[in-house]
Every structure is written in structure tokens, then in C-alpha cells.
Amino acid sequence: MAEEPVIRAEGLAVAFNGNTVFRDVTFEVRRGEIFVILGGSGCGKSTLLKALIGLVPLAAGRAFLLGEELAAARDDATRRALLRRIGVMWQSGALFGSMTLAENVELPLEEHTALPRPAREALARAKLGLVGLGDAAARLPAEISGGMAKRAGIARAMALDPPLLFLDEPGAGLDPITSAGLDRLIVDIARDTGTTFVVVTHELQSILAIGDRCIMLDKQARGMIAEGDPRRLREESTHPTVRAFFRREAA
Ligand SMILES: Nc1ncnc2c1ncn2[C@@H]1O[C@H](COP(=O)(O)OP(=O)(O)OP(=O)(O)O)[C@@H](O)[C@H]1O
Numbered sequence: 045m046a047e048e049p050v051i052r053a054e055g056l057a058v059a060f061n062g063n064t065v066f067r068d069v070t071f072e073v074r075r076g077e078i079f080v081i082l083g084g085s086g087c088g089k090s091t092l093l094k095a096l097i098g099l100v101p102l103a104a105g106r107a108f109l110l111g112e113e114l115a116a117a118r119d120d121a122t123r124r125a126l127l128r129r130i131g132v133m134w135q136s137g138a139l140f141g142s143m144t145l146a147e148n149v150e151l152p153l154e155e156h157t158a159l160p161r162p163a164r165e166a167l168a169r170a171k172l173g174l175v176g177l178g179d180a181a182a183r184l185p186a187e188i189s190g191g192m193a194k195r196a197g198i199a200r201a202m203a204l205d206p207p208l209l210f211l212d213e214p215g216a217g218l219d220p221i222t223s224a225g226l227d228r229l230i231v232d233i234a235r236d237t238g239t240t241f242v243v244v245t246h247e248l249q250s251i252l253a254i255g256d257r258c259i260m261l262d263k264q265a266r267g268m269i270a271e272g273d274p275r276r277l278r279e280e281s282t283h284p285t286v287r288a289f290f291r292r293e294a295a
Contacts, residue, residue, distance in 0.1 A: 077256040083262055133211045141186060194218065210242045215250050227249075
């Protein structure tokens, strides 16, 4: 029997004030893959991410994460237990400025575990090491570069060892070289730890560099217009919008 997907989205729809952002969004994310949600500005990428983790209500459809349906959770404790197994790095996911990087990464451990301080510190340092910031644990966010801040954000999102990690526009605001370095880090973490990634982005280089599979959302279509391996979509898609997206920026 095929392994249960990490995410199963069935006919998802979201509307704000009666305006449909997307409908009929159906896909599966498999264990250990890097799955990209892509599309132009305003097509609903971030909204889909929020809908998957229950921050935006679904107008239709069902979403299963790690085999469980958040919307069907019988109480708050069940919801929290599921969400604790999911890491999220928001685009605006700023680190707390008055705390060192290590303290930032320790926060989720402090909130969600009863581990004693030395254990929390050791785990935080290990996570910072994983993202290449082993030497920067004592630094404050104001003292580090944008790329380092993103790495620290990933370390914090991984504090509780979630099997599933959502990244919202990880390359936003970074120069191309720093962004490419972050892409390599994401691929390395996925391969080394088996973590499943769902990455929201519209940056083509990034999509081609990291994406095992993707879906493309479209504002006009109010839904999905493509699904599959991004490299194959670039070569083979006959959909004009998909072709335009992959060809324009790849050229
Ligand atoms: N809370 C909200 N209330 C009303 N409309 C919203 C809300 N959140 C998002 N929208 C609308 O939903 C649509 C999709 O927005 P969303 O931010 O998900 O797009 P996106 O693809 O992530 O865009 P970008 O790449 O620019 O971040 C937009 O038209 C936006 O204005």
C-alpha cells in the first residue's frame, strides 16, 4: 500500500467577503519531498499556506496534515498537538530583536516542552549548527545579515523537530547569491533529516533549484493551473500562463 501522504488537500477553496481566491485545489505532498506552491503576485499562495494550517477558514474541501484533519480536531488540545508537529517560517517571521539567536531558537522549546534550560540550550545550538550558524548563537538579530536571519528563522522553525516545515517566500529580500545559498541549505536539510518542506515562492531559480514537485496557482483562473515536476513543466507545459511564467524568467 502506498505511504500516507504528509499532506492531502482535497478540493480546497477559500473566499474573502464572498470573493473566491481559489477553488478545487487538490494535491498531495509526499514524505521527504520539497513541494513548491508557486504563482504570480496575489494568486493566493500565502492564503493556501494559511488555510492548510488552519489560520484561514476553508470555504470548501478537506486538508489532512500528517494524517489528521485540523478542521475536524475535537478540541483545542488536539489542534495544538498537531500544530506542534509543524514548523512555519513566515516571510515576515522576524526574530525577536532583544534575544540572541540561541534564545530565539529556544523559545518554542520553552513554550512546548518541559526540558531543563541546559537541554534547551544544547538543542538550540545544535539547530543553529544545522543551518550553519554555530558560531553566531550569541549574536543579536541586528548584528547579522538578512541571509543569516532566514537561516536562524529556519532553525527556530525546526526547534521541535517537526516532520513538516512550511516556508513562506524564504528568498524574499535576499540577493541572488544569498538566496541560492539558502536554497542549498533547504535541499541539504531535506535530504539529511527527511523533513518534508512546503515552500511558497514565485522565484523561478529557486523553484527549479529546490522543487521536487509543485503546484501553480493563478489569479485569473482562481485555482491551480499546473502540477508536477517544475523542470518538466518548464519543458512540456502547453498552458500559456505556465509557459510564460517558466520561460520569461528562465530566459
Ligand atoms: N485576510 C484577508 N482578507 C481579505 N482578502 C485577503 C486576505 N488575505 C488575502 N487576501 C486576498 O487574497 C488574495 C491572495 O492573497 P495572497 O497573499 O494569498 O497572495 P500571494 O499569492 O501570496 O501573493 P504575494 O506573492 O503577493 O504574497 C489577494 O487578492 C489578497 O488581497
